[in-house]
Amino acid sequence: xxxxxxxxxxxxxxxxxxxxxxxxxxxxxxxxxxxxxxxxxxxxxxxxxxxxxxxxxxxxxxxxxxxxxxxxxxxxxxxxxxxxxxxxxxxxxxxxxxxxxxxxxxxxxxxxxxxxxxxxxxxxxxxxxxxxxxxxxxxxxxxxxxxxxxxxxxxxxxxxxxxxxxxxxxxxxxxxxxxxxxxxxxxxxxxxxxxxxxxxxxxxxxxxxxxxxxxxxxxxxxxxxxxxxxxxxxxxxxxxxxxxxxxxxxxxxxxxxxxxxxxxxxxxxxxxxxxxxxxxxxxxxxxxxxxxxxxxxxxxxxxxxxxxxxxxxxxxxxxxxxxxxxxxxxxxxxxxxxxxxxxxxxxxxxxxxxxxxxxxxxxxxxxxxxxxxxxxxxxxxxxxxxxxxxxxxxxxxxxxxxxxxxxxxxxxxxxxxxxxxxxxxxxxxxxxxxxxxxxxxxxxx
Amino acid sequence: xxxxxxxxxxxxxxxxxxxxxxxxxxxxxxxxxxxxxxxxxxxxxxxxxxxxxxxxxxxxxxxxxxxxxxxxxxxxxxxxxxxxxxxxxxxxxxxxxxxxxxxxxxxxxxxxxxxxxxxxxxxxxxxxxxxxxxxxxxxxxxxxxxxxxxxxxxxxxxxxxxxxxxxxxxxxxxxxxxxxxxxxxxxxxxxxxxxxxxxxxxxxxxxxxxxxxxxxxxxxxxxxxxxxxxxxxxxxxxxxxxxxxxxxxxxxxxxxxxxxxxxxxxxxxxxxxxxxxxxxxxxxxxxxxxxxxxxxxxxxxxxxxxxxxxxxxxxxxxxxxxxxxxxxxxxxxxxxxxxxxxxxxxxxxxxxxxxxxxxxxxxxxxxxxxxxxxxxxxxxxxxxxxxxxxxxxxxxxxxxxxxxxxxxxxxxxxxxxxxxxxxxxxxxxxxxxxxxxxxxxxxxx
Numbered sequence: 001x002x003x004x005x006x007x008x009x010x011x012x013x014x015x016x017x018x019x020x021x022x023x024x025x026x027x028x029x030x031x032x033x034x035x036x037x038x039x040x041x042x043x044x045x046x047x048x049x050x051x052x053x054x055x056x057x058x059x060x061x062x063x064x065x066x067x068x069x070x071x072x073x074x075x076x077x078x079x080x081x082x083x084x085x086x087x088x089x090x091x092x093x094x095x096x097x098x099x100x101x102x103x104x105x106x107x108x109x110x111x112x113x114x115x116x117x118x119x120x121x122x123x124x125x126x127x128x129x130x131x132x133x134x135x136x137x138x139x140x141x142x143x144x145x146x147x148x149x150x151x152x153x154x155x156x157x158x159x160x161x162x163x164x165x166x167x168x169x170x171x172x173x174x175x176x177x178x179x180x181x182x183x184x185x186x187x188x189x190x191x192x193x194x195x196x197x198x199x200x201x202x203x204x205x206x207x208x209x210x211x212x213x214x215x216x217x218x219x220x221x222x223x224x225x226x227x228x229x230x231x232x233x234x235x236x237x238x239x240x241x242x243x244x245x246x247x248x249x250x251x252x253x254x255x256x257x258x259x260x261x262x263x264x265x266x267x268x269x270x271x272x273x274x275x276x277x278x279x280x281x282x283x284x285x286x287x288x289x290x291x292x293x294x295x296x297x298x299x300x301x302x303x304x305x306x307x308x309x310x311x312x313x314x315x316x317x318x319x320x321x322x323x324x325x326x327x328x329x330x331x332x333x334x335x336x337x338x339x340x341x342x343x344x345x346x347x348x349x350x351x352x353x354x355x356x357x358x359x360x361x362x363x364x365x366x367x368x369x370x371x372x373x374x375x376x377x378x379x380x381x382x383x384x385x386x387x388x389x390x391x392x393x394x395x396x397x398x399x400x401x402x403x404x405x406x407x408x409x410x411x412x413x414x415x416x417x418x419x420x421x422x423x424x425x426x427x428x429x430x431x432x433x434x435x436x437x438x439x440x441x442x443x444x445x
Numbered sequence: 446x447x448x449x450x451x452x453x454x455x456x457x458x459x460x461x462x463x464x465x466x467x468x469x470x471x472x473x474x475x476x477x478x479x480x481x482x483x484x485x486x487x488x489x490x491x492x493x494x495x496x497x498x499x500x501x502x503x504x505x506x507x508x509x510x511x512x513x514x515x516x517x518x519x520x521x522x523x524x525x526x527x528x529x530x531x532x533x534x535x536x537x538x539x540x541x542x543x544x545x546x547x548x549x550x551x552x553x554x555x556x557x558x559x560x561x562x563x564x565x566x567x568x569x570x571x572x573x574x575x576x577x578x579x580x581x582x583x584x585x586x587x588x589x590x591x592x593x594x595x596x597x598x599x600x601x602x603x604x605x606x607x608x609x610x611x612x613x614x615x616x617x618x619x620x621x622x623x624x625x626x627x628x629x630x631x632x633x634x635x636x637x638x639x640x641x642x643x644x645x646x647x648x649x650x651x652x653x654x655x656x657x658x659x660x661x662x663x664x665x666x667x668x669x670x671x672x673x674x675x676x677x678x679x680x681x682x683x684x685x686x687x688x689x690x691x692x693x694x695x696x697x698x699x700x701x702x703x704x705x706x707x708x709x710x711x712x713x714x715x716x717x718x719x720x721x722x723x724x725x726x727x728x729x730x731x732x733x734x735x736x737x738x739x740x741x742x743x744x745x746x747x748x749x750x751x752x753x754x755x756x757x758x759x760x761x762x763x764x765x766x767x768x769x770x771x772x773x774x775x776x777x778x779x780x781x782x783x784x785x786x787x788x789x790x791x792x793x794x795x796x797x798x799x800x801x802x803x804x805x806x807x808x809x810x811x812x813x814x815x816x817x818x819x820x821x822x823x824x825x826x827x828x829x830x831x832x833x834x835x836x837x838x839x840x841x842x843x844x845x846x847x848x849x850x851x852x853x854x855x856x857x858x859x860x861x862x863x864x865x866x867x868x869x870x871x872x873x874x875x876x877x878x879x880x881x882x883x884x885x886x887x888x889x890x
Contacts, residue, residue: 033649035668066670158635168613168630168672185613185630190603204478222693223480225511227613227672244689248667251693255700256782262704263774271783271797278804282775286768286812293767294819300760307759314752314759315745318766318875322738323731329708330727337701343717351717359723367731374739430763 010040017048026055029064038067041076050079053088062091065100070130074103082108086115094118095138095246098125124239133217134210136250137231137240143173144197146180151193153183168243171230172201177237179230181205207232210239215254218247219342258340261418262333264288285423292427296321299431303438306445312379313441316388321433323367324395328425331356331403336417339407349408356400364396383444391436395429402428455485462493471500474509483512486521495524498533507536510545519548527553531560539563540583540691543570569684578662579655581695582676582685588618589642591625596638598628613688616675617646622682624675626650652677655684660699663692664787703785706863707778709733730868737872741766744876748883751890757824758886761833766878768812769840773870776801776848781862784852794853801845809841828889836881840874847873 009028016025029037029052041049041064053061053076065073065088077085077100089097089112101109101122109126113119121139128134142160144153153170170188172181181201191200207230208217221229221244229247231240260266264285300307300317307313335352338344344352372389376382402425407417410424454473461470474482474497486494486509498506498521510518510533522530522545534542534557546554546567554571558564566584573579587605589598598615615633617626626646636645652675653662666674672689705711709730745752745762752758780797783789789797817834821827847870852862855869 033651033669035670067668154634157631160635185634186602189599189630189634206478218693218697222690222697223512224478225480225690227689244672244693245667245670248663248689248693248696251696252663252667252700252786255697255704256786259700259704259707259778259782263778264771265775265779271779271788272793272800275800275803275807278800279807282772282804283808283811285775286771286808287815289768289771290812290816290819293764297760297763300763301757304756304760308753308756311749311753311756311759312746314756314762315742315749317759317762318742318745318879319738321763322875323734326709326731326734327727330710330730333704333708334710337704341697341701348717355717355720355723358720359727362720362724363728363731366728367735370732371735374735430767434763 006036006039009036010043013040013044017044017051022051022055025052029056030060034063034067037064042068042072046076046079049076053080054084058084058087059091061088066092066096070099070103073100078104078108082111083115086112086117089122090116090118093138094121094125095136095240097122098128098135099130101126102130128210131214131250132210133208133212133214133229133231133242134240136214136217136242136246137210138243140171140230140238140241142170143177143238144170144183144201146172146174146196146198146201148197149193150188150191150195150197150200153188153197154193157188168228169226169230169241171205171238171241172197173238176235179205179207179232179236179238182230205230207236207238208242209234214247214250215340217242218251218254221247222251254340258336258418261416262329262336262422264423266419288423289426292423292430295427296430296434299434300438303434303442306438306442310381310384310441310445312381312384313438316375316384317434317437319371320388320391320395320437321430323371323392324399324429324433325426327360327363327396328399328403328429329422331360331400332407332421332425335404335407336421339411339417344408346408346412349404353401353404356404357397360396360400361393364393367396368392383441387437387441387444390440391433394436395433398432399425399429451481451484454481455488458485458489462489462496467496467500470497474501475505479508479512482509487513487517491521491524494521498525499529503529503532504536506533511537511541515544515548518545523549523553527556528560531557531562534567535561535563538583539566539570540581540685542567543573543580544575546571547575573655576659576695577655578653578657578659578674578676578687579685581659581662581687581691582655583688585616585675585683585686587615588622588683589615589628589646591617591619591641591643591646593642594638595633595636595640595642595645598633598642599638602633613673614671614675614686616650616683616686617642618683621680624650624652624677624681624683627675650675652681652683653687654679659692659695660785662687663696663699666692667696699785703781703863706861707774707781707867709868711864733868734871737868737875740872741875741879744879745883748879748887751883751887755826755828755886755890757826757829758883761820761829762879762882764816765833765836765840765882766875768816768837769844769874769878770871772805772808772841773844773848773874774867776805776845777852777866777870780849780852781866784856784862789853791853791857794849798846798849801849802842805841805845806838809838812841813837828886832882832886832889835885836878839881840878843877844870844874 013025013028142157168185170183170185171179174180181203182205183197183201187200206224208220210231210233217229227244229242230238231242233239266281335344368389371392372385375388376385406424407421410417410420458470458473587602613630615628615630616624619625626648627650628642628646632645651669653665655676655678662674666689674687675683676685676687678684711726780789813834816837817830820833821830851869852866855862855865
């Protein structure tokens with residue numbers, strides 16, 4: 001479905017709503033895929049959303065709410081009569097229902113839960129943070145026993161609730177619900193009816209603990225090539241299942257968050273969110289950088305008399321610090337991303353450092369010599385040329401050192417390296433860049 | 446499996462190989478999950494890898510090769526006798542087999558294909574680039590007909606090859622293999638034997654064209670919440686299936702690539718790859734920045750006499766350009782990421798611009814006034830304080846303008862915005878930062 005077409009559909013939807021023709025409006029929505037439905041509903045006013053939802057059957061409304069952004073879904077949920085909301089939540093995947101409830105006021109949550117048929121299933125999920133395995137999982141509805149025949153297992157599956165449709169793998173549990181193995185649905189279907197589940201199952205099943213961070217879940221699933229992942233509690237009891245489609249979104253969001261943090265935007269800013277949020281999310285880092293910049297310029301200030309003696313030095317001040325900053329952000333990005341993907345650890349940090357120092361020495365030498373030559377050809381000032389070239393090499397080495405050690409250090413003290421590394425590293429390369437350049441120049445003069 | 450444990454296993458594996466005890470070495474490998482097997486095999490020398498693979502059965506070797514990094518897998522494949530390699534590739538997922546073959550010399554590819562039983566399946570895949578739907582898909586092995594009974598469909602599934610285990614959804618095709626619908630495997634299993642496929646299937650099946658970029662595939666799958674995605678050719682014929690686990694890796698790699706490109710690292714640099722590669726991948730951007738920095742400092746150079754008259758101006762030069770650069774990279778990151786995720790388009794670009802300009806005006810005013818006050822308190826120089834404050838506000842607006850328009854402009858001329866935006870935007874904020882600050886100061890003096 002093209003975006004242009006969706007715009008057209010929106011015009012029709014708005015027209016139907018303006019004429020209070022809710023039947024026509026509902027028909028427009030019903031003709032679309034849930035993701036597209038959600039996009040359109042998000043464009044409507046709260047009152048129109050409520051009117052429209054009242055016309056859809058709860059299963060369709062559930063699809064729409066599942067696809068809406070979390071905040072938008074919660075805002076709409078808050079406008080609905082609790083009984084209607086309960087009917088809709090009953091039709092949703094339990095992890096999504098828990099996400100919606102988690103964003104509502106406590107009184108409304110209590111009232112809605114009283115009306116929900118699936119309350120018992122969703123309540124345990126409310127205790128887990130959104131960004132953990134517990135917050136992503138859906139309760140495991142169908143489990144098998146190792147002593148069952150394939151035939152029996154299929155019978156159980158047939159009798160299971162229809163919303164157990166995420167059952168691509170069937171998990172085998174033993175006493176107390178402990179996870180013992182996994183059987184692919186297809187293997188079960190293809191097996192002879194009298195085969196025992198134990199013979200079909202893979203006992204080396206990979207699971208994640210219910211407290212695991214969502215990034216760990218995504219990495220585990222992609223590493224082992226599954227499309228779903230079982231979640232266990234501290235006693236190795238199966239408590240839920242995470243499916244791959246939810247994790248794709250996790251990987252995308254985590255990457256966005258890290259990219260934003262690298263440039264000092266805290267939290268998940270939305271491109272078209274309120275301006276106020278943008279301002280507040282970006283200001284702290286600008287303030288931190290103001291401090292590091294002021295630290296750096298005290299160095300320049302200390303050399304005021306040297307600069308007064310040779311004003312051309314001022315012209316070349318931004319070069320050494322600027323290129324050091326660029327080299328530093330290259331190293332920082334490689335290390336921060338490596339930490340996020342689990343490729344860089346405290347164990348191989350030294351190896352990463354020696355590699356970065358080697359690359360910095362070579363790049364620093366090439367860029368430094370190039371810069372020195374360019375300055376000499378332009379100004380014919382050997383002192384500035386030599387000072388810039390030597391300072392550049394030194395600053396590249398500092399950039400590599402800081403670019404590796406700052407993220408590793410922040411990781412060690414449990415601060416997200418994506419959040420704070422760039423400001424620290426740039427602060428170091430700015431300050432030392434000025435110091436190297438002006439210090440060397442003043443010696444040479 | 447903890448990393449520490451894997452280190453232990455590696456010691457045992459190395460010991461077995463040193464004593465030429467290939468049986469013991471193979472036993473060590475066979476006790477692990479494929480992803481862990483691959484990690485260990487990658488640590489061995491080429492000769493040890495070949496010796497070990499010769500002891501594993503082809504299905505196990507196939508699992509190992511699938512999990513190895515593409516380059517490592519290709520390097521090992523090149524060392525194996527073509528007949529052995531063919532046996533292994535026959536056991537692999539066809540998309541992975543095609544990836545391995547794609548990295549081998551043409552003569553070896555021809556020889557291996559002659560020995561492969563699945564040659565006919567893999568040859569069509571060799572024509573698609575790795576990063577398109579065609580390069581990610583596995584040929585669809587089991588398809589259903591709408592007029593079949595559920596019973597019949599299950600029979601077909603039973604008779605299908607055992608490596609059709611990615612069949613979470615079964616696709617329904619009509620005349621000429623055209624895609625007509627999709628049936629969940631579970632729905633088929635649960636259905637009454639005499640139900641017709643047509644009644645079970647969802648005709649509104651979402652597919653991607655074989656030429657679709659891998660990012661589009663990932664976004665489509667996550668948007669519609671599936672764990673697999675059918676791939677069709679230009680005539681809407683089903684040619685393959687992409688599973689979610691492959692796409693998680695795609696999303697991770699694309700995000701890494703974009704993060705790297707934002708700081709001027711071209712291509713997929715590996716944290717522990719060769720230093721030479723790092724140097725070559727980072728130098729071009731450092732060179733581009735050298736040029737933009739030299740452009741910027743010609744502005745400073747032009748104001749040499751103004752600076753000579755008030756040397757303290759030199760001290761504050763880095764402030765306006767530095768903060769402009771920070772604000773610029775915040776905007777650029779939001780827009781570049783928004784373009785990558787499909788949230789920002791040329792259609793809503795103007796809305797994004799007005800939002801960014803509003804945020805820039807507020808942040809610029811706050812940071813500018815703060816800076817001006819700090820300078821006045823430190824130096825007591827009203828001219829520098831006012832020049833810095835006003836220049837900062839102007840430069841924040843420039844940063845917002847460039848941060849939105851540069852990525853959108855690059856997108857319009859089909860250059861990856863992630864690759865070139867940062868250099869352009871920083872060039873603009875550096876140059877204009879110096880110009881605003883020194884220009885205003887010289888007027889005031």
